[in-house]
Amino acid sequence: MERDGAVYEGTILRGRELEPVEGRLVVGDDGRIERIEEASVDSSSIVLPAFVNAHTHIGDSIAKEAGGGLSLEELVAPPDGLKHRLLREASREALVGSMRRSLRYMLQGGTAACFDFREGGADGVRMLREAAEGLEIDAFAFGRESLEAMEAGDGFGASGANDAVFDRERTATREAGKPFAIHAGEADASDLNPALDLDPEFLIHVVHPEAIHLDRIEDRAVPVVVCPRSNLVTGVGLPPIEELTARTTVALGTDNVMLNSPSMFREMAFLSKLSDLSARQILRMATVNGAELLDLEYGVLEPGAYARILILDGGSDNLAGAIDPIRAVVRRAGVADVEAVVFEEPVD
Template sequence: MRQPEDCVITGRALLGEELLEEDVSITVSGGIITSIEPVSRTSGLWIVPAFFNAHTHLGDTVAMDIPARGSLAGLVKPPNGLKHRILAATPRADLVRGMRASITTMMATGTAGFADFREGGADGVAALRDAAAGLDCFPVILGRDGGETVGDGAGISSVHDVKNAEEIVRTARAAGKLVAFHAGEKNPDDIDEALAFEPDLLVHCTHATDAQMRRIVDMGIPVAVCPRSNWVLGVTRSPAHPPIARIIELGGTLYLGTDNVMFVQPDMLQEMAFTATVYRASPEEILRAAIAGARLAGVSGYLEEGQKTHFLVIDPSKGNLSFSRDIRATIVKRLDSSSIGQNILTLQ
């Protein structure tokens, strides 16, 4: 349910980057949070920042759960991987319909924005814009194959997969666009070369060495990890990969994404629960990683005065959530779409 840009709502909220739990009244005016005031009594609702999916391939929706065997390269490496052959053979209308269906699925599970690596050049970027048109979400579109400057930036595969990476980066930078690389998904061999371009985002870093992680953190580059995809694609069998605990320990910036819809449902609730179970990071760190990717869109994503923001209103009386002793842990481990009542989005 879309809420008006002017409203007042009370509840138990998770405030700021620290996700501090407090009973408050939040006033939204003109799509901006103008005040957050403590109150002694609330409606019993939970007010939580909406999620940002920091890495998707939504075009892959048209190949969802297709029987697929073989190497990672044979499945997803451009330009002739299985997914690329399927995309090339799919009519544009079906592609748009599939991406739109995945966007609405994300919205139903609390995601307000996403960063997509979009194949197909300029028309591929336009197709995703068409898919998102009229929906209460905000895409960050990282184009490929000539779509780097008509979208929000360049979504580059492994530097080993792209012969003209230097030219792509130079063109994107000249246009003031973002630069993102896949790196370290199956081994650490392409991470240093990606770092030479000083990207705005690295995706995966599943097998980054400790020295590489220190360099990434020192350079201030966020890492979008996709744990479920890594396990499904067989590039990890260990909670040490991706090195989520080490990224946090070093003070790095961690984002959470779901990767290819071909293999994994674009559901940040499932991603958070899996990450909590396998990687044992704290609920606060996982929840931050599921929110902070909004920085790619130029906003904080958190509940703060003066911010354009988006948040979820959760009714814990639906089901057993009202018995929670830790809202953050419950959101990360137990939340599902049936408890998400409203979604305020103000970033269009």
């Protein structure tokens, strides 16, 4: 929703470190955060930056929970994996409608942006644009399969360096000033070096890095997007997230809607209980870090940032009595605890 000159009260998770402060967040008429005031307030709300889902495939919304028991290759490998067959068989109307439902669901859960790897070439990009029309979520389209898809979209999303040679697409994205991202190290380590040779803006998955890959990722400061629920469902294992976070910027994504709901709440809770990362690190992965991948002017609550805010009811039956608000957000909160989703439109 859009509000001009609004004030939001409660426990505010301020700045890049998500420091909990009691007080008020003031939004100016230009849609940007004007200031954060520390003060005693009569509100149990938890005010945090809206989520950035850094890797989705929402075209799969047409086939939720299909393919139980299939391997990763049988599920999603192009061109004949189950999801690609189902996408080819579905009507355009059904695809757009199902994607719109997933985008609406993400909005309800406080997601301000998703980075979607688009199947279907340039027309797939247009379908995402159609599905997102009139919705406040920023659905970034990483075109696939052709340069035309990249030109129509916001970047290029490569399937993996073992699937094809992407030198031409890498050059074209650089010339267009758009990001190039690529799946790498999901099933095994064999495609990590060739993926890194392409100098991507970020990698997806990195479940099986070896020492040489971790060194290259750190030396080149290549960000990584991890999707732990998807990795577990497809049986490829879990990435070494603690080591990755020690080496580079790590963001969080939910991957294929066929396999998982596009819920950042569920992704955070899952990761928090399967890793030694702190709740603050995980919440940064779901907000600040994801926004930094595309230099978005939100994803953090600080003066000057666009006001894209998620407000949780800290007095709900689920969250009341929580001692640590960050742990409560990461490990416990859900859509039922959402009090408001505030996406101010920038006015420059």
